[in-house]
Amino acid sequence: MTTLIVIIGYFCLLLALGFFSNRLFRGTSKDYFVASHSIGPFLLLMSVFGTTMTAFALVGSTGKSFERGIGTYGLMASISGLVHAGIFFLIGIRLWAFGKKYGYITQIQFFRARFESDGLGYLLFPILVLLVVPYLLIGIIGAGKVIEPVTAGALPMLFDYPTKPDWLGGIPPWLTGLVVSIVVLSYVFMGGSRGAAYANTFQTIVFMIMGLVAFVFIVNALGGLDKSGKVPARITEKGSIVQDFSFDKKAGKLKANDPPKVIGKVMEPESSDLANRQPHLSRVPVTAEFKKKNPKTGELVSFERELGIPFWTFVTYLFIPLSVGMFPHLFQHWLTAKSAKAFRLTVIAHPLCIMIVWVPCVLIGAWASGILPPAIPPAAVLSKMLATLIDNQVLTGLLTAGVLAAIMSSLDSQFLCLGTIFTNDIVLHRSGPKKYSDKQTITIARLFIVVIVSLTYALAMLAKDANVFDLAIWCFSGFSALFPVVFAALYWKRATKQGVIASILAASAAWVYFFHLSGYGGEYFIGPGIVPAAVCFLVASVALVVVSLMTDPPSKETLKKFFPKLN
Amino acid sequence: MNGSQSSSGKSLVWLLFVVMFFAHQDFWWWDDSSLVLGFLPIGLAYHALFSIGCALLGWLAISKAWPTELEVFADEMEETDSTKI
Incomplete structure (x- = not known):
């Protein structure tokens, strides 16, 4: 119950922040969509960082490290x-400059002008929406999955049909999703992009601090940093995977397992020198077999897991973070900047913020391999470590608030962005800018946001069992496949409308093909471990270059507008 | 900053950017699980330092290759109608 009270308190704080940001709202559409280009360096850093980091930063990174080890950091974070x-x-800075000078609020406005094509906007619009919507679902489904287990037992009379019997009385996912949607809707509805920037800043600080707090408590429970380093699972000379320690809850400290507890075995070691290694502390790919209990029959069944990171996966993963170049919600955040100088802090501090959040979580995941059963769902590793080592309801509540903060700091920008592009790229674009007053424009955007939140909530309830983190990687892959379009728009004069349309179609076709091969959303690699995003990116780039060179270049006026002679 | 300084600064930043991509692969510590300071796996310590290197590269890019002319360009005229194509 204490955990639930802490979480409710967090929601109340956010609502209060929404009311506060509403008082700062200047009442114009420009303020609603891009905060009147008034956001300074710190708010820009926090809102951009909060938007690019989802729940994956805390929960997913720990789970991935539990599965594959410390290579997770190099794979996803440092790159x-x-x-x-x-x-x-x-x-970002270049798009901000064009947006400020020519008054663009959405990506589509920029692309329509740069490539002299109205139709390009109608082609991009559904693709961007289709890629953002699963990203939204991830947040709502993820929030539901996080809250139910940590609030188990809170209200058993009220919630007696849990997802799992152990979670009786926990807040059901439908209710969590509803509350999260309403809270995010309230501050986005009231304050627009300014409200989202303030809420993002607050939530980013919360989830950064909570990750560190969890780390400190776990290190103390394990007996200090030196002891923690010895905890991860180990491979014996016979190829068994063992846990040398277990956590004595009564004594509140680690105790040595004598003999070590066998939890699995190495299947096909690619390196013959694995004896006495802790596979989670390096990146050597090792296929291992573990056992888990079938919850229905109680029978032990085997399952395989690849530890470490295959070389080609590590190399080609760099294509996935390219996605941020095409995130429509990030474009909108960039446009809120007061000046180009506001970007400076973000450029320098963003990699450091990633490090502050990810290094502790990746370490916790690797240490968890030596304490928790291998079959535990990766998304549950962080909360399970806290429950096993700390068992403090207030701390669990605070950490859950941190995870919710990471989720909602992405959701708000995405809701706002969809409302913005519906309003500007469809309604105002069709009707002309003079048909609606400024106040009416804000009302239209707000109505769209309400509709989008409602639809997203309904879809999230239909897809509540989806694997949210795998789905996230597919969203990122789709956006990264569109990256050549934005890069060429800014840096290649010869890029043409036809080339860009060919690139978008080629990227979409390649993405749909691999998405189908993955079984519609599962983890999928090509050949020796190449990520599909790399192939989609290459296909899109080739189509863009070839078709652009085969077609007439853009007009001189357009080139002059987007490639001005700068002194 | 004069033109030649700016140009050499940009070249340096680009060169370091490419070097960072290669440095990211660190295959030399791929199978090393030894611990730094008794708790930090060397592969993770390297990539944490890599993140700090990214921040330093960002600082260098701002110092040596900042697009001042783009700022002036963005501010020098009033906005025009965004719906024109």
């Missing part, structure tokens, strides 16, 4: 630091 910062510098 994102480099690629994201590069994109903010090369793409």
Whole structure:
């Protein structure tokens, strides 16, 4: 019950922040959509970082490290630091400059003008919406999955049909999703992009602090950093995977397992030198077999898991963070910047913020391999570590608030962005800018946001059993396949309307093909471990270059407008 | 900053950006699970330092290759109608 009270308190704080940001709202559509280009360096950093980090930053990173080890950081985090910062510098500042000068609020407005094509907007619109919607579902489904287990037992008379018997009395996913949707809707509805920026800043600070707090408590429970380093699972000379320690809850400390507890065995070691290694502390790919209990029959069944990271997966994963260059919600955040100088802090501090959040979580995941049963769902590793080692309801509530903060700091920007592009790229574009007053424009955007939140909630309830993290990677892959379009728009004069349309169609076809092969949303690699995003990106790039060179270049006026002579 | 300084600064930033991509692969510590400071796996310590390197590269890019002219361009005229194509 204490955990639930802490979570409710967090929601109340957010609602209060929504009312506060509403008082700062200036009442114009420009303020609603891009905060009147008034956001300074710190708010920009926090809102951009909060938007790019989902629940994956806390929960997914720990789970992935539990499965594959510390290579998770290099695979997903450190490369994102480099690629994201590069994109903010090369793409973000340039788009901000064109947006400010020519009054663009959405990506589609920019692309329509740059490529002299109305139809391009109608082609991009459904693709962007279709890629953002699953991203929204991830947030709502993820929030539901996080809250139910940690609130189990809180209200058993009220919620007596739990997803799992152990979670009797926990807040059901439908209710969590509803509350999250209403809270996010309230502050986005009231404050627009300014409200989202303030809420993002608050929530980003919350989830960064909560990740560190969880880390400190877990290190103390394990007996300090030196002991923690010895905890991860180990491979014996005979190829068994063992846990050398277990956590004595009564004594509140680690105790040595004598003999070590066997939890699995190595299947096909690619390296013969694995004896006495802790596979979660390096990146050597090792296929292992573990056992888990069938919850219905109680029978032990085997399952395989690849530890470590295949070389080609590590190399080609760099294509996935390119997605931020095409996120429509990030475009909108960039446009809120007061000046180009506001980007400076983001370019420098974004990789450091990633490090602050991800390093502790990746370490916790690797340590968890030596304490928790291998069959535990990866998304439950962080909360299970806290429950096993700390068992403090207030801390669990605070950490859950941190996870919700990470989820909602992405949801708000995405809801706002969809409302913005519906309003500007469809309604105002069709009707002309003078048909509606400024106040009416804000009302239309707000109505769209309400409709989008409602539809997303309904879809999330239909798809409540989806694997949210695998779905996230597919969204990112789709956006990264569109990256050549934005890069060419800004840096290649010869890029043409036809080339860009060919690129979008080729990217979509390649993405749909691999999505089908993955079984519609599962983890999928090509050949020796190449991520589909790499192939989609290459296909899209080739189509863009070839078709552009085969067609007439853009007009001189357009080139002058987007490639001005700068002194 | 004069033109040649700006140009050499940009080249340096681009060169370091490419070097960082290669440095990210760190196959030399791929199978090393030894611990730094008794708790931090060397592969993770390297990539944490890599993140700090990214921040330093960002700082260098801002110092040596900042698009001042783009800022001036964005501010020098009033906005025009965004719906024109």
